[in-house]
Amino acid sequence: MDRGAEKSGHSPSPSPKVEMRGIVKRFPGVLANDNVDFTIYEGEVHALLGENGAGKTTLMNILYGIYTPDSGTIRVRGVPVKLRSPRDAIKLGIGMVHQDFRLIEAHTVVENVFLNHRELGFVPNWRSLESRLEELASNYGWKLNPRARVGGLSPGEKQQVELLKLLVRGADILLLDEPTSVLTPIETRMLFKTMRRMVEDGKSVVLITHKLSEALSVSDRITVMRRGRVVLTRPTSEVTIEELSIAMVGTQIEGVVSRARGEQGEKEPILKISNLSVMGDSGVLAVRDVNLTVYRGEILCIAGVSGNGQVELVEAITGLRKPLRGKIILNGLDIAGASPRRLFELGLSYIPPEGKKWGIVPELSIYENVALRVIRRQPYSRLGMIKWESIIKTAQRVVTEFRVDASSVKARAGSLSGGNVQRLILGRELTTSNPLLLVAAYPTKGLDIAATEQVKRILLGLRDEKVGILMVSEDLDEVLELSDRIAVMYGGRIVGVIKRSEASAEVLGSMMSRGVPVSAAA
Amino acid sequence: MQRRSTLNSLGLQVSFERRAEIGTRFSISVTLGMLILAFLVSGLIFQLLGFSAPQIYRSFFTTLTSAIMLEEVFRRSTPIILAAIGLCYSYRMGFWNIGAEGQLYLGMIAATGVVILQKAGIGLGEELLLPAVAAASMLAGGVWSLIPALLRIKFGANEIITTLMLNYTAILLADYLIHGPWKDPAGYGFAQTVAFPASSKFMIPGVSEAITYLMIVGVITALTYLVFRFTVFGFESRVLGLNIFASRYAGVPTASTLLRGVFISGALAGLAGLIVVSGLIGRMRPGASPGYGYHAIIASMLGGLYPPAVFMSSILFGMLLTGGDLLQAGIQMPKSGVEIIMALIFLATIVAEFVKRYRIRVLRLGRGVVA
Ligand SMILES: Nc1ncnc2c1ncn2[C@@H]1O[C@H](COP(=O)(O)OP(=O)(O)OP(=O)(O)O)[C@@H](O)[C@H]1O
Ligand SMILES: [Mg+2]
Numbered sequence: 001m002d003r004g005a006e007k008s009g010h011s012p013s014p015s016p017k018v019e020m021r022g023i024v025k026r027f028p029g030v031l032a033n034d035n036v037d038f039t040i041y042e043g044e045v046h047a048l049l050g051e052n053g054a055g056k057t058t059l060m061n062i063l064y065g066i067y068t069p070d071s072g073t074i075r076v077r078g079v080p081v082k083l084r085s086p087r088d089a090i091k092l093g094i095g096m097v098h099q100d101f102r103l104i105e106a107h108t109v110v111e112n113v114f115l116n117h118r119e120l121g122f123v124p125n126w127r128s129l130e131s132r133l134e135e136l137a138s139n140y141g142w143k144l145n146p147r148a149r150v151g152g153l154s155p156g157e158k159q160q161v162e163l164l165k166l167l168v169r170g171a172d173i174l175l176l177d178e179p180t181s182v183l184t185p186i187e188t189r190m191l192f193k194t195m196r197r198m199v200e201d202g203k204s205v206v207l208i209t210h211k212l213s214e215a216l217s218v219s220d221r222i223t224v225m226r227r228g229r230v231v232l233t234r235p236t237s238e239v240t241i242e243e244l245s246i247a248m249v250g251t252q253i254e255g256v257v258s259r260a261r262g263e264q265g266e267k268e269p270i271l272k273i274s275n276l277s278v279m280g281d282s283g284v285l286a287v288r289d290v291n292l293t294v295y296r297g298e299i300l301c302i303a304g305v306s307g308n309g310q311v312e313l314v315e316a317i318t319g320l321r322k323p324l325r326g327k328i329i330l331n332g333l334d335i336a337g338a339s340p341r342r343l344f345e346l347g348l349s350y351i352p353p354e355g356k357k358w359g360i361v362p363e364l365s366i367y368e369n370v371a372l373r374v375i376r377r378q379p380y381s382r383l384g385m386i387k388w389e390s391i392i393k394t395a396q397r398v399v400t401e402f403r404v405d406a407s408s409v410k411a412r413a414g415s416l417s418g419g420n421v422q423r424l425i426l427g428r429e430l431t432t433s434n435p436l437l438l439v440a441a442y443p444t445k446g447l448d449i450a451a452t453e454q455v456k457r458i459l460l461g462l463r464d465e466k467v468g469i470l471m472v473s474e475d476l477d478e479v480l481e482l483s484d485r486i487a488v489m490y491g492g493r494i495v496g497v498i499k500r501s502e503a504s505a506e507v508l509g510s511m512m513s514r515g516v517p518v519s520a521a522a
Numbered sequence: 523m524q525r526r527s528t529l530n531s532l533g534l535q536v537s538f539e540r541r542a543e544i545g546t547r548f549s550i551s552v553t554l555g556m557l558i559l560a561f562l563v564s565g566l567i568f569q570l571l572g573f574s575a576p577q578i579y580r581s582f583f584t585t586l587t588s589a590i591m592l593e594e595v596f597r598r599s600t601p602i603i604l605a606a607i608g609l610c611y612s613y614r615m616g617f618w619n620i621g622a623e624g625q626l627y628l629g630m631i632a633a634t635g636v637v638i639l640q641k642a643g644i645g646l647g648e649e650l651l652l653p654a655v656a657a658a659s660m661l662a663g664g665v666w667s668l669i670p671a672l673l674r675i676k677f678g679a680n681e682i683i684t685t686l687m688l689n690y691t692a693i694l695l696a697d698y699l700i701h702g703p704w705k706d707p708a709g710y711g712f713a714q715t716v717a718f719p720a721s722s723k724f725m726i727p728g729v730s731e732a733i734t735y736l737m738i739v740g741v742i743t744a745l746t747y748l749v750f751r752f753t754v755f756g757f758e759s760r761v762l763g764l765n766i767f768a769s770r771y772a773g774v775p776t777a778s779t780l781l782r783g784v785f786i787s788g789a790l791a792g793l794a795g796l797i798v799v800s801g802l803i804g805r806m807r808p809g810a811s812p813g814y815g816y817h818a819i820i821a822s823m824l825g826g827l828y829p830p831a832v833f834m835s836s837i838l839f840g841m842l843l844t845g846g847d848l849l850q851a852g853i854q855m856p857k858s859g860v861e862i863i864m865a866l867i868f869l870a871t872i873v874a875e876f877v878k879r880y881r882i883r884v885l886r887l888g889r890g891v892v893a
Contacts (some may be wrong), residue, residue, distance in 0.1 A: 085881075181647045188757050359768065360765075363765075364760070375772075385753060386757060
């Protein structure tokens with residue numbers, strides 16, 4: 001991965017901007033932060049690494065005033081502080097972008113950015129706020145329309161809105177929790193360029209990520225956490241990728257999954273889409289006349305810059321959105337417009353994007369969340385009566401097999417770390433069904449390295465068992481590693497379907513960003 | 523994440539921050555604390571209005587000290603419990619039904635209709651009168667409540683507004699019938715319908731009226747608890763109320779779940795209406811319900827939509843109504859006095875919910891928060 005801009009490379013100034021010492025945070029049944037020391041210097045990008053549930057988000061939430069530590073001290077610019085709320089943190093110039101976006105989708109960019117802002121006043125002067133916003137955005141090379149509705153923005157743009165929210169409040173210590181997990185390589189590169197710009201201006205950035213290559217390319221220093229403790233803090237120039245992975249998991253991470261496959265029988269289509277058009281939320285066609293076939297025992301990846309109709313296409317296939325016209329044939333049956341429940345019964349499993357929004361009910365316990373999709377089936381219920389014992393048993397299996405890090409299956413799903421939510425969703429979907437077709441949107445989002453490898457292994461295993469897999473991903477490395485064929489979407493159309501052997505990051509990149517079709521070789 | 527409002531003129535600033543976690547014990551203490559506060563504040567108001575607060579508190583307690591009083595408390599709690607337990611079904615699904623009062627009136631109307639038919643000789647016979655009035659009142663309340671549910675499903679109409687409007691419609695319809703076609707010809711000119719015969723009342727031999735009711739509502743409360751704990755329908759309604767996206771993904775049949783839950787709400791309110799006309803007052807009159815359907819809203823919220831707690835809070839409302847009657851007779855406190863307390867309890871419930879979710883801090887301006 002190339003570096004967004006040259007690192008300044010200057011040695012850290014002697015007085016740290018933020019000094020966290022001996023931070024302890026305990027949740028019922030877990031020690032999330034165990035005597036953590038963490039410092040942030042002026043003008044540095046500090047990468048924070050660690051497995052799912054290591055305590056990264058908790059540490060940053062403490063610095064942002066969302067949680068109060070059980071013990072430990074925090075100094076900001078040398079002054080000891082007590083942060084009781086994000087408000088206190090913002091006053092001190094600390095800003096955070098969360099793993100899941102916290103924007104109001106129905107509002108415009110400018111409304112979101114200035115919501116609850118001092119300068120909003122009683123009768124806001126939108127003109128001047130808009131021009132301020134445009135100026136700030138252009139400063140970083142962003143092309144954001146202040147009047148656009150946030151709901152219609154791509155993840156990369158939503159990220160920019162979150163950053164602008166912090167910047168207009170004068171934040172100079174930016175905490176970014178897995179900002180790249182939803183970005184395409186191009187968007188990631190742009191974000192890194194922005195980050196380098198910011199640290200050149202004397203700001204400091206904390207970057208949480210699961211991709212070691214990202215940490216190595218953009219950061220000045222790296223801290224690794226494991227099970228609530230800091231196990232390593234070092235300048236980036238002095239660590240290797242091996243050292244980092246050993247620090248994170250305690251052992252070397254196993255090499256890349258072998259994608260070797262069994263014999264390739266005759267091609268048998270499991271999903272056949274013809275002339276499918278789907279309306280988007282804003283009332284324009286999001287999917288235009290798509291034709292696509294998925295065969296048994298193959299992984300077909302849909303690649304594309306987000307916002308080019310992938311989500312709408314997947315929602316139409318999985319019954320969450322009514323198609324405007326066209327046919328969707330699953331295993332010989334036209335399923336266009338069928339309900340998600342019926343599709344699940346017909347053998348279509350689905351891993352949704354934005355797990356916290358679509359995949360779980362945070363207020364319910366883990367085992368109740370496991371029940372979500374299968375509650376109407378035996379042995380989970382009979383004649384409308386729930387059998388909680390058998391659900392709890394399955395939940396325990398999901399939690400063990402997919403290593404969901406939770407104090408018990410009775411814990412609230414909302415208390416899980418980001419990666420563990422994703423594990424729960426994956427585990428539920430794959431443990432409770434025998435799919436013919438698996439539709440997986442960003443299946444490895446937020447997962448640490450080991451879990452990502454595990455999911456890849458599972459996907460390849462299902463493929464070998466003759467399951468058809470339709471996967472949406474923006475991570476080109478992953479796409480190239482897993483797929484048999486790749487369909488590129490641009491402007492709501494499939495602009496080309498290519499075999500993996502004929503694909504490369506360059507070819508895909510150009511198709512994704514310009515929609516230049518390449519003659520399909522099916 | 524946080525909101526703020528400024529009281530700059532006082533040099534104070536109040537800020538609200540969302541709490542990350544809400545414990546059960548904390549939640550219960552906040553509700554009880556706010557409830558006590560509501561009683562203290564209402565005492566203060568009465569004192570200022572020239573009544574004796576201790577005397578008022580005492581009379582509420584008297585309702586618990588004699589068997590006769592206690593029976594009255596239970597009788598008056600019954601319609602509130604039924605309607606409030608019914609509302610749990612709506613509210614758990616995120617359907618903000620404030621139409622229990624109207625559904626209750628529909629129950630009264632339907633039951634009265636059946637009795638009038640019976641007296642006119644068109645009916646199923648004396649033995650079947652009770653099942654007939656029960657079925658009619660529940661059906662009427664249920665169907666009445668389906669109107670706003672369908673309007674929401676079909677047109678996205680806000681149920682708070684539609685249910686409220688239908689309350690007025692139902693009450694006006696009842697008034698029209700009482701003053702018009704259903705006026706009892708033998709009623710000496712009073713605006714009221716014919717009396718309900720004994721055979722239309724719930725009665726368990728050897729047990730008093732209050733205890734009979736208590737047993738009925740006890741069973742309904744327990745069943746509701748079990749529905750939410752152990753049935754697919756109860757589980758799916760909770761999911762529907764908590765996360766509409768996840769419920770679509772999970773394949774919860776949104777429309778049919780909503781319709782079923784709202785029908786049950788309306789049916790239980792309708793049954794409450796039957797108990798009012800057949801038992802509590804014996805016939806339909808203008809203003810037959812002193813607002814049981816509204817009391818039920820407060821009771822179900824105060825009980826946190828948890829059936830046993832809703833049962834208890836409804837009994838509290840029964841106490842207030844009974845105590846209010848005593849005060850009216852004893853110290854000429856107007857009927858609206860009790861309504862002040864109820865309104866304060868409602869406010870307290872809302873404040874309690876807020877306190878549970880947000881931490882409230884008052885800061886002095888200029889001092890900052892940096893310790
Ligand atoms: N509000 C909470 N209540 C209870 N437990 C919590 C809460 N928040 C976090 N935890 C627990 O604390 C631990 C650390 O969680 P944290 O979110 O900090 O992990 P993380 O390093 O950010 O992981 P990920 O990479 O998956 O996002 C986990 O075991 C998690 O379940
Ligand atoms: Mg996290």
